Amino acid sequence: MKLFITMAILVTSIFAGKYGKVKITEKISHVLVFHKGKSINIHRIQDVKNHLTGAYAKISQPCPGRCIQPIDMKNGVETVGEVEVISFIKNKVNDHKGALIDARPQSMYNKETIPSAINIPFMLGDNKEAMSDILEVLGMEKMPKGKWNNSKALEIMVYCNGPWCQKSSKLINSLVKMGYPANKIYYYRGGFQMWKSLGLTTVKTK
Amino acid sequence: MKIKLLVVISFILSSVAFAKNNITEDKSSVNIEVNGKKYTIERIQGNDVYLTNEFSLTSRPSPPFFIQPFKVTKDVETYGELEVIEFLEKGKGVFIDARLESWYKNSYIAGAVNIPFKKFLKDTKERDKILKGFGAVKKGKKWDFTKAKTILFYCNGSWCVQSPTAIHALKDIGYPQKKMKYYRGGIQSWQLVGLTVINPKEEKKR
Numbered sequence: 055m056k057l058f059i060t061m062a063i064l065v066t067s068i069f070a071g072k073y074g075k076v077k078i079t080e081k082i083s084h085v086l087v088f089h090k091g092k093s094i095n096i097h098r099i100q101d102v103k104n105h106l107t108g109a110y111a112k113i114s115q116p117c118p119g120r121c122i123q124p125i126d127m128k129n130g131v132e133t134v135g136e137v138e139v140i141s142f143i144k145n146k147v148n149d150h151k152g153a154l155i156d157a158r159p160q161s162m163y164n165k166e167t168i169p170s171a172i173n174i175p176f177m178l179g180d181n182k183e184a185m186s187d188i189l190e191v192l193g194m195e196k197m198p199k200g201k202w203n204n205s206k207a208l209e210i211m212v213y214c215n216g217p218w219c220q221k222s223s224k225l226i227n228s229l230v231k232m233g234y235p236a237n238k239i240y241y242y243r244g245g246f247q248m249w250k251s252l253g254l255t256t257v258k259t260k
Numbered sequence: 261m262k263i264k265l266l267v268v269i270s271f272i273l274s275s276v277a278f279a280k281n282n283i284t285e286d287k288s289s290v291n292i293e294v295n296g297k298k299y300t301i302e303r304i305q306g307n308d309v310y311l312t313n314e315f316s317l318t319s320r321p322s323p324p325f326f327i328q329p330f331k332v333t334k335d336v337e338t339y340g341e342l343e344v345i346e347f348l349e350k351g352k353g354v355f356i357d358a359r360l361e362s363w364y365k366n367s368y369i370a371g372a373v374n375i376p377f378k379k380f381l382k383d384t385k386e387r388d389k390i391l392k393g394f395g396a397v398k399k400g401k402k403w404d405f406t407k408a409k410t411i412l413f414y415c416n417g418s419w420c421v422q423s424p425t426a427i428h429a430l431k432d433i434g435y436p437q438k439k440m441k442y443y444r445g446g447i448q449s450w451q452l453v454g455l456t457v458i459n460p461k462e463e464k465k466r
Contacts, residue, residue, distance in 0.1 A: 076319040079326045098319055105316045113454040114309035117282040122303075122453055125340030133338075135330035135418060135444065217340060217445070217453050243340065244418070244445070251452060252327060252419065253318030 073097035076253065079137055085144045087170040089257050094169045096140060099253035110216070110247045120218040123243060130236030131226055133243050134211065136252060142211050142240070143170050152209040153192060157225040158246070166258045168213070168249055176214070176221040179228030189232060202233040211240040216247030281305050281454060283345065292348045292371050294355070299370035301345060303454040315417070315448045325419045328444060332424045335437035339412065341453055344369070344443050353410030353439075354394060357447075358423040367457045369414065369450055377415070377426040383433075396435075405436050412441040417448030 073083040076098045084097035105111075125133055134142070139154070146152025147170045156163045156171040163173035178184045190196060192210060195203040210229075214221035222241055230236050250256065281303040282288045289302035310316075331338050339347070348355060348371045357364050357372040364374035379386055388398060394411060397404040411430075413423035427440050451457060 075321060077322040077326060080323070100319065102317075102319050102321050104318045106311065106318050107316075111310045111312070111316055112308065113311050113452060114281055114304050114306045115454055116279055117303070118280075118285045121282060121284045122341050124342050125338060133330065136327050137329045217449065244449070247452060248418065248445075248449065251316075251318060251448065 073100060075100050076102065078140060078254075082140065085140055087143050087148060089169040089171075094255065094257060096143070096169055096255045098255075104253060106251050106253075110250045115218050117218070121220070122218050123220060123223065125243060127223055127226065127241055129227075129230060131230070131239045131241050132237075133241045135242070135244060136249065136254065138240070139168070139211060139213075139242050139249075142209075146209055152211065155210055155212045155225070156246075157212050157214045157221040158219075162215075164259045166246075166256050168246070169255060169257050171213075174225060176225040176228075179225050185228060185232055189229075189234065192234070194234065204233055204235045204238075207235055207238050209238045209240070210234075211242055213242035213245045213249075216245045217243055219245055279307075283455075284342065290345055290349050294348070294371040295373070299458070301348070301370050302456060304456060309454070311451055313451075315451050320419055324421065326421070327419050328421060328424055330444065332427045332442050333431060333437055336427055336431075336440045336442050337438075339441050339443045340445065341443075341450060341455060343441075344412065344414070344450075347412050347441070353412060353441075355412050355414075356423075356426075357415070358413050358426045359415045359420075360422075363416065365460055367447065367459050369447055370456070370458050372414070375426075377422040377429075380426045380429040403434055405434060405439065408435065408439055410439045410441065411435075412443060414443035414446045414450075417446040418444050420446055 077083045078098060084095045086093055086095055088094070127133070142152055143154060147154050154168060154171045156167050156173045157176045159175050159177070160173055174188055178188065189202060193206045193208040195206060197203050212222045212226055222245065226239055226241060229239065280288055283290070283303055289300050292299050292301065347353065355372045357368050357374045358377040359374070360376050361374060368374065375390060379390060391403065392398070394409045396408040413426055415422035423442060427442060430440060431437060447457060
């Protein structure tokens with residue numbers, strides 16, 4: 055155990071130097087998280103000349119469809135940014151007290167996502183059976199007559215493609231409609247685009 | 261019959277050709293007037309436009325650049341793009357670009373006036389003049405902000421501390437937090453969602 059702690063401290067201090075040029079916040083240069091059972095460090099790309107490229111650097115988005123979303127869902131769900139997402143992963147997801155949810159379709163999630171995120175595609179919001187299973191996974195307790203006890207519901211943070219993506223709010227609305235407590239839901243509006251625009255670590259599965 | 265078909269075809273063609281990149285579903289552009297100058301705010305049109313300028317850089321060195329928390333203080337509201345646009349459209353107050361002048365000369369968001377954050381930090385005659393411009397009244401050494409305008413700040417992006425610094429400085433001298441707003445995404449997020457910026461150098465050439 056002692057050895058493990060010493061190792062952990064050693065590893066931490068090595069990484070602190072490694073990710074110290076471009077830090078997340080003044081105090082945090084990296085956060086160790088778990089993605090599908092594997093440990094991975096969230097940090098920022100250290101190359102100060104790195105540019106955002108690819109699909110998430112695209113700025114022409116058709117609307118209707120990809121319309122800019124309001125900052126506040128006005129339903130009691132709090133909007134957060136990257137600092138809050140990272141602290142949520144560190145303090146809640148790592149401790150199994152919270153879940154980070156990628157609301158995009160599975161194909162997108164499989165391609166690239168935020169470390170530690172699970173995938174609940176927003177389309178499932180219309181599927182009552184699927185939603186019922188999802189609610190149970192998220193700690194909601196099934197009660198008679200189709201009611202739910204939400205006292206043990208996990209805190210969840212939901213994101214999708216970017217500030218112009220409606221998938222998060224669609225999924226959040228479905229969850230709230232089914233009785234998920236709004237004060238346990240957070241909306242990461244900046245989404246995958248803003249995450250990548252800050253050079254934060256992603257996981258690519260394929 | 262032939263005419264009908266033609267009408268249908270041309271209708272389809274036109275809807276393809278004019279596939280719009282609106283701001284919201286029912287809003288394609290917004291016209292505003294600030295200090296006698298007219299601006300049109302809209303999203304970039306086309307299908308494949310990518311951000312390639314310096315705002316596509318992901319990794320700014322820290323210090324001084326760290327990712328900023330979602331909120332500056334508990335009572336200063338954080339705005340997104342739609343809230344900024346509404347603020348300008350309805351003339352709710354003063355929209356301030358808190359960056360150094362050199363940045364502003366390069367590009368800025370329509371409707372913004374440049375008051376570099378440094379001008380808010382020290383008790384100077386220049387600051388007095390700025391505050392009076394906002395409608396604050398100096399009584400002895402103290403300020404009365406009863407009639408002061410609402411002010412909305414932005415700077416380079418969610419990794420920029422200039423607007424939060426200005427907000428903190430004004431809070432310290434008593435500017436009501438409810439009268440200050442923070443557009444955290446800044447000119448970087450503005451461009452990442454495809455909203456157009458003003459380029460003064462190009463304007464001069466015209």
